[in-house]
Amino acid sequence: MPATPSESRAPGGPRIAEGRVVVVTGAGRGLGRAHALAFARAGARVVVNDLGVGLDGSAEADDAPAALVADEIRALGGEAAVSTDDIATGEGAAHLVRTALDRFGRLDTLVNNAGFLRDRMLVNLDEDDWDAVIRVHLKGHFLPMKHAAAHWRTEAKAGRVPEARVVNTSSGAGLAGSVGQGNYSAAKAGIAALTLVAAEEFAPYGVQVNALAPAARTRMTERTFAEDMAAPDDGFDAMAPDNVSPLVVYLGSAASHGITGRVFEAEAGRVTLMDGWRRAAQADKGARWDPSELDMAVRGLVAKSPEPERVYGARG
Structure with a gap:
């Protein structure tokens, strides 16, 4: 499945995703909706995936958000398919990939974005709330990647090496921690590490994998960080989800050739490349330490x- 003739590795142009087929999970609202619409404007055909659940992942009587976003894409003159698969199950993730292949005949880009919150201080955090958040964020990234990569591996073995892309969604909470969000922070940190592993493992199949930590106004942030996320009365809306999507579209396009295994922050008009965990200082005795010696060394x-980055919500 090589890149189509209309695709270019050279950056630039509003149709940077022309001819590509893109899957976006959690695309019914917020960042996912913004990503789906941005890809459509850039020329992609989009599979809009969303379960239509509440902010905490519970079932709710909703207005079929995935279908509404698909309608918005069609109103723009684009093509869209709807998926309500549970991407944190093997069957759901596999069906999501099949939807792209059955409807559009190919899959070029996977954007993992689905998630929800169940915030509690750790001493008050129920086991079920831990499991649910880890499941939708971390497992919900792993399984779509697994099934998409299996398809791309088959293509590569058949001599049709793709220009495939995966864009994962981490968070500042995963990179620095966030008080009251231990489950979410752990999941998002896991996504950053998973991205690095996937970038190495999928490279032989023509797949690039990157992640971003977005800051934008969504259902997940507009309550917790209400003051910071409020829309201005006029001027540039720094926290609009649409500000994050250009980086996602670029990383999901053939123009990003050669960029893989990276984690970015995206907020307002800023794009920041993160440096990750680095060895800052070292003490080597050349022999086993005695615990009593380590106070001075450490x-x-x-x-x-x-100084480390402060945890979000830290005192002082």
């Missing part, structure tokens, strides 16, 4: 190292 390492 304090010396801390003194020589940069």
